[in-house]
Amino acid sequence: MTAETARTPEPPATAAHAAAAIEVAHLVKVYKATRAVDDISFSVARGSITGLLGGNGAGKTTTIAMIMGLVLPTAGRIRVLGHDMPERRADVLGRINFESPYVDMPSRLTVRQNLRVFGKLYDVPDLPGRIAELAADLDLGDFLDRPSGKLSAGQKTRVALAKALINRPELLLLDEPTASLDPDTADWIRSHLETYCRQHGASILLASHNMLEVERLCDRVIIMKRGRIEDDDAPAAIMARYNRATLEEVFLDVARGRARGEEQGDQPA
Ligand SMILES: Nc1ncnc2c1ncn2[C@@H]1O[C@H](COP(=O)(O)OP(=O)(O)OP(=O)(O)O)[C@@H](O)[C@H]1O
Numbered sequence: 001m002t003a004e005t006a007r008t009p010e011p012p013a014t015a016a017h018a019a020a021a022i023e024v025a026h027l028v029k030v031y032k033a034t035r036a037v038d039d040i041s042f043s044v045a046r047g048s049i050t051g052l053l054g055g056n057g058a059g060k061t062t063t064i065a066m067i068m069g070l071v072l073p074t075a076g077r078i079r080v081l082g083h084d085m086p087e088r089r090a091d092v093l094g095r096i097n098f099e100s101p102y103v104d105m106p107s108r109l110t111v112r113q114n115l116r117v118f119g120k121l122y123d124v125p126d127l128p129g130r131i132a133e134l135a136a137d138l139d140l141g142d143f144l145d146r147p148s149g150k151l152s153a154g155q156k157t158r159v160a161l162a163k164a165l166i167n168r169p170e171l172l173l174l175d176e177p178t179a180s181l182d183p184d185t186a187d188w189i190r191s192h193l194e195t196y197c198r199q200h201g202a203s204i205l206l207a208s209h210n211m212l213e214v215e216r217l218c219d220r221v222i223i224m225k226r227g228r229i230e231d232d233d234a235p236a237a238i239m240a241r242y243n244r245a246t247l248e249e250v251f252l253d254v255a256r257g258r259a260r261g262e263e264q265g266d267q268p269a
Pocket residue numbers: 031034035036054055056057058059060061062063
């Protein structure tokens with residue numbers, strides 16, 4: 001029997017499967033004593049930008065790592081672009097990408113060399129042309145031939161975004177993409193992400209602690225707390241439910257255990 005025939009067959013894709021960029025059902029991750037992700041279910045529609053909010057340790061990074069197939073779930077099911085993960089990782093990886101400012105590139109390689117390495121991994125056609133296109137789009141020209149380790153935080157973020165877009169992904173998973181950036185650069189990165197999604201019909205799942213960023217970018221917000229989903233809706237609907245004017249206030253309500261619509265001074269429910 002070949003490896004191909006030994007695989008468990010996937011169930012046929014339904015219309016919902018075809019439409020969703022990500023589908024997660026009853027996902028659990030237990031690390032020894034910690035239930036990092038505790039039975040969560042959600043889906044991300046194609047073309048949508050969905051924010052994943054939650055305090056430190058809420059389970060956002062673990063969720064993203066499981067969606068990428070980097071961390072094995074303890075239980076539950078994940079489908080990405082219609083394929084089961086991690087079983088069908090090989091069918092999916094070329095069509096998705098990831099960015100986090102906490103993941104460094106090899107620092108001695110120049111920006112161009114790094115982009116070449118990642119482009120080759122994804123088998124990008126006309127790689128020099130794609131690198132030139134990204135360098136123009138993301139304004140990398142001044143430092144394309146400088147070692148990646150010698151760049152400022154803002155420059156590194158632009159390079160990380162170029163790396164994340166090199167294969168023109170249909171789905172981008174972003175872990176705090178604008179952390180440690182000045183407001184102007186962060187705003188510039190957000191605009192670029194919005195334009196990319198609009199032009200390519202791509203989807204984004206974005207973990208962030210920046211509520212203004214989420215309010216501006218996301219058409220949908222999933223709020224996590226201690227591994228569970230507390231709320232999942234459009235930002236305006238969530239703010240209305242909590243009777244708050246900003247997502248920041250909603251975040252504080254959730255973090256401090258205040259019920260929806262309670263006053264700031266009220267005791268936790
Ligand atoms: N490799 C690991 N081994 C053991 N525990 C882990 C591991 N990775 C994460 N955890 C734990 O799982 C929980 C969820 O962590 P996770 O990094 O997913 O949260 P997060 O929402 O991304 O937090 P932050 O906003 O601080 O980045 C935390 O309690 C964390 O300590």
